Amino acid sequence: MLVMKVLFISKYGNEVREGKHENLNNIKSDISNIEKLNLKNIDAVIHLASIANDPMAELDKNLSWETSSLNSVRLMDFCKKIKVKKIIYASSGSVYGIKKEKKVTENSSLVPLSLYNKVKMVTEKVIQSYDDYFDVYIIRPATVCGYSKRMRLDVSVNILTFSALEKKEITVFGGKQIRPNIHINDMCELYITLLKTKKIKPGIYNAGFENLSILDIAKKVQKIIPSKIKIIKNTNDPRSYRINSEKLLKAGFRPKFKVEDAIKELSKLYNSKILFAQQNNYSLKHLKKILKKKKK
Numbered sequence: 001m002l003v004m005k006v007l008f009i010s011k012y013g014n015e016v017r018e019g020k021h022e023n024l025n026n027i028k029s030d031i032s033n034i035e036k037l038n039l040k041n042i043d044a045v046i047h048l049a050s051i052a053n054d055p056m057a058e059l060d061k062n063l064s065w066e067t068s069s070l071n072s073v074r075l076m077d078f079c080k081k082i083k084v085k086k087i088i089y090a091s092s093g094s095v096y097g098i099k100k101e102k103k104v105t106e107n108s109s110l111v112p113l114s115l116y117n118k119v120k121m122v123t124e125k126v127i128q129s130y131d132d133y134f135d136v137y138i139i140r141p142a143t144v145c146g147y148s149k150r151m152r153l154d155v156s157v158n159i160l161t162f163s164a165l166e167k168k169e170i171t172v173f174g175g176k177q178i179r180p181n182i183h184i185n186d187m188c189e190l191y192i193t194l195l196k197t198k199k200i201k202p203g204i205y206n207a208g209f210e211n212l213s214i215l216d217i218a219k220k221v222q223k224i225i226p227s228k229i230k231i232i233k234n235t236n237d238p239r240s241y242r243i244n245s246e247k248l249l250k251a252g253f254r255p256k257f258k259v260e261d262a263i264k265e266l267s268k269l270y271n272s273k274i275l276f277a278q279q280n281n282y283s284l285k286h287l288k289k290i291l292k293k294k295k296k
Contacts, residue, residue, distance in 0.1 A: 142208025
């Protein structure tokens with residue numbers, strides 16, 4: 001039986017509730033106060049603490065560095081003290097920057113474009129510096145798609161799908177930019193696999209299985225949800241990256257879901273009135289509100 005104590009912290013609403021799983025211990029705290037928590041007998045830590053994307057990172061640059069890089073030192077020191085055996089860190093496939101080559105592997109150079117990318121890269125280095133003490137897994141995920149209770153409507157597949165559902169029109173800025181994708185169910189399954197497995201060796205792993213242009217994603221949405229595609233050619237978004245996940249596949253992990261699965265699921269939930277827009281679905285807007293309250 002897999003027994004875990006989970007430290008769950010969220011600025012967007014706590015969707016993990018006590019009593020839903022006998023092995024879940026939900027502690028309300030903050031990563032900056034990790035040393036003050038009376039935690040012990042923890043075998044593994046999944047480190048997800050970060051300011052989530054490019055626009056959010058730019059809102060408060062100090063907060064971005066503090067949340068990810070500086071607090072990761074604090075977290076690693078604490079994990080070392082309580083003798084944690086395994087660290088799983090969620091980095092980002094965007095650390096590679098813009099690449100012309102089609103096969104962007106874990107050995108490809110890191111050329112981060114944005115503050116968010118740079119913070120992720122530096123945090124990777126921080127965590128790797130502790131690999132004498134833990135089995136360290138650095139995961140570089142693609143853009144996650146699909147439904148969750150704290151729904152993200154500010155990532156490519158989700159936002160294009162929701163636009164088609166709400167407006168019957170999909171606005172595409174540019175369209176040639178490539179985005180790698182991974183379904184949220186596969187992302188969660190990967191974390192569970194890494195918690196349980198002894199077969200996958202510690203190291204860096206890309207996790208993304210469909211490299212698609214924004215326009216190709218829009219066309220996939222259009223096939224499932226009748227809608228018009230409006231292309232705006234002049235765009236200042238230079239981000240275009242792809243990742244190759246052969247290393248993870250060779251290690252034995254197999255994804256079960258595709259972008260089309262996410263689109264169909266979101267459409268079904270929208271039509272069932274389960275999926276609808278709320279403020280915390282848009283991380284940037286929600287973080288702005290939190291930071292505004294702090295300044296008062």
